[in-house]
Amino acid sequence: MFKAKVIIKRRPSILDPQGKAVEKGAQHLGLTNIRNTRIGKYIEFDILSDNRQEAEKEVNDYCKKLLANPIMEDYEFTLEEVK
Amino acid sequence: MFKAKVIIKRRPSILDPQGKAVEKGAQHLGLTNIRNTRIGKYIEFDILSDNRQEAEKEVNDYCKKLLANPIMEDYEFTLEEVK
Numbered sequence: 759m760f761k762a763k764v765i766i767k768r769r770p771s772i773l774d775p776q777g778k779a780v781e782k783g784a785q786h787l788g789l790t791n792i793r794n795t796r797i798g799k800y801i802e803f804d805i806l807s808d809n810r811q812e813a814e815k816e817v818n819d820y821c822k823k824l825l826a827n828p829i830m831e832d833y834e835f836t837l838e839e840v841k
Numbered sequence: 842m843f844k845a846k847v848i849i850k851r852r853p854s855i856l857d858p859q860g861k862a863v864e865k866g867a868q869h870l871g872l873t874n875i876r877n878t879r880i881g882k883y884i885e886f887d888i889l890s891d892n893r894q895e896a897e898k899e900v901n902d903y904c905k906k907l908l909a910n911p912i913m914e915d916y917e918f919t920l921e922e923v924k
Contacts, residue, residue, distance in 0.1 A: 765883045766883070767883065767885070777884075777886075780907055780908065781886070783907050784903055784906075784907055787902070787906055787907070789899055789902055789903055789906075791888050791889040791890050791896075791899055792886050792887070792888060792889075792899065792903060793886065793887040793888075793889060794885075794886055794887045795884065795885070795886040796884070796885050796886070797882060797883075797884050798882070798883040798884070798885070799880060799881070799882060799883055800848045800849070800850070800880075800881040800882055800883040801860075801878065801879070801880050801881070802850070802877075802878070802879050802881070803860075803864070803875050803876065803877055803878040803879070804875070804876045804877045805874050805875060805876075806874040806875075806876060807874050813874075816872055816874055816875065819870070819872055820867055820872050820875060823867075823870055823872075824863055824866050824867055824870070825863065
């Protein structure tokens with residue numbers, strides 16, 4: 759089995775209004791040193807396979823077809839074998 | 842300046858209906874080896890400070906007051922100095 763950890767970020771050229779909004783809240787709370795907040799997703803799951811290549815393919819398919827929006831987002835992942 | 846990278850996850854005891862729903866979609870697409878999908882947040886931002894201790898305090902405050910829900914979520918972060 760493998761444990762997959764995926765990070766999905768908006769492309770740098772794409773605005774992040776949610777990040778902007780949260781950061782405005784931070785300024786109001788006196789956290790004045792924070793800049794460029796960008797909010798993405800972190801996704802964990804298991805893959806019932808002992809073949810790393812097969813597991814990688816499944817993670818890529820999962821990301822491309824369901825987890826990430828290929829127009830606006832990039833993803834990266836790590837695969838950790840679990841015994 | 843520091844670059845902060847924060848991961849926010851639901852506590853293990855808390856159900857993740859969004860993860861369950863996406864995983865059901867995966868099964869329908871033939872990705873049948875995927876289990877226990879849990880969806881969290883990944884947040885990046887800069888901190889205009891050259892003092893690591895001060896920067897850490899600001900990240901903790903930001904997480905506790907705005908980014909994470911302390912009742913349902915745990916967070917972890919790394920701070921990387923940027924010259």
